[in-house]
Amino acid sequence: MRARATALVLLTGAAAGFLAGLFGVGGGLVIVPALMAALGMDQRRAAATSLAAIVLTAAVGSVSYGLRGQVHPLAAAGLVAGSLVGAQIGTRLLRRLPAAVLPWIFIAFAGFVIVSQQLRAPVREAALVLDAPRGAALVGVGLLAGILSGLVGVGGGAVIVPGLELVVGVGDLMARGTSLLVMIPTAIAGTRSNARHGVVDLRAGLLVGAGAAVAAPAGTATAALVSPATGNLLFSLFLLAVVAGTLRRERARRRQPRL
Secondary structure (H helix, E strand, O other): HHHHHHHHHHHHHHEEEEHHHHHHOOHHHHHHHHHHHHHOOOOHHHHHHHHHHHHHHHHHHHHHHHOOOOOHHHHHHHHHHHHHHHHHHHHHHHHHOOOOOHHHHHHHHHHHHHHHHHHHOOOOOOOOOOOOHHHHHHHHHHHHHHHHHHHHOOHHHHHHHHHHHHHHOOOHHHHHHHHHHHHHHHHHHHHHHHOOOOOOHHHHHHHHHHHHHHHHHHHHHOOOOOOHHHHHHHHHHHHHHHHHHHHHHHHHHHHHHOO
């Protein structure tokens, strides 16, 4: 059983790594439920372990994109600055807003992104020229990503990638590579905090990260092979899957008996 669980964890990492390379996301949508099923973790421990795995997943993915010249470090710095502030706002709102409202905030945002992406033709080559308005837009995208992450536990690439494409106007591959770079400091900070509180399984996180390290370059290569329009469609389908997962968790929460 232990060998089987280890194999499932490695396969989970491979799936998360492929998604990271393909879409510029961390892969938590795959990692969290898989850890709960394979290792019997509760959701809190699975989420913390997933964050540890994302450190390696995002690192390998961003290196893969960086080798192709598809990462913008200065843009990433602006996004990180906004996301760190936004996360604080999101966690404060989390304590004040009714629980029933939170999933619908993300669902409304995801719906807006999906519709907006269909109205704008995606491009592959679109360089980012940093000036004051675009710099402010980058911080704004990071701020929104941080707020949504703090509110509903979903953010990162699902917010940053479309934000970079729609608001700042960069190409699809540059948006994904930069998104992965942004995730690294955020995931490291969160993992350090979780480790201090003893809620993370670092061994399982390393196993997932090992699987991701193998598969992330394949996702990056696939992203470069598909057309921007196809990548846009696949990312919209990915967002729909995230919405479905959000609705499923909300339904399960409502079914839990109240003490």
